[in-house]
Amino acid sequence: MGHMGIEEGKDVLLSVLRVHSKDGDVEEAERICRKMLESDDGIPIQAFVYKMVAYAKIGEFTKSLDTFREMRKLMGSATVPEYRELIKVLCKAENTKLAESVMEAA
Numbered sequence: 209m210g211h212m213g214i215e216e217g218k219d220v221l222l223s224v225l226r227v228h229s230k231d232g233d234v235e236e237a238e239r240i241c242r243k244m245l246e247s248d249d250g251i252p253i254q255a256f257v258y259k260m261v262a263y264a265k266i267g268e269f270t271k272s273l274d275t276f277r278e279m280r281k282l283m284g285s286a287t288v289p290e291y292r293e294l295i296k297v298l299c300k301a302e303n304t305k306l307a308e309s310v311m312e313a314a
Contacts, residue, residue: 218249222258229258232265253283257293269301273310 221240228236237259244251256279263271276294280286286294291310298306 216243218244218247218252222252222255225255225258229262229265232262234262234266234268234271237262251282253279253287253290256283257290260293260297264297264300267301269297269306272297273306276310 221244225237225240225244228240241251241255241259244255256275260272260275263269263275272294276286276290279290294310298310
């Protein structure tokens with residue numbers, strides 16, 4: 209995007225990440241998240257949520273849970289919307305063991 213004259217700020221990267229997460233493009237989602245982590249602006253919590261969605265889209269529910277745990281570790285906590293998104297992802301997986309592991313760690 210930089211070559212098109214669009215500055216790749218946090219808001220632009222987050223918007224692009226959202227599109228890739230809906231498409232299940234995990235590689236691009238990971239690349240954008242790494243870029244945000246390395247930036248001076250840091251990474252917003254919403255980026256982790258989009259990354260969780262990308263993994264869920266391709267059926268990698270365990271990786272969605274790992275992303276949630278990574279978010280909690282880096283951010284120090286998670287709020288209700290992040291828990292809600294994770295629960296939605298785990299319900300799609302129909303995996304009670306994963307859901308229970310979230311509750312044990314909470």
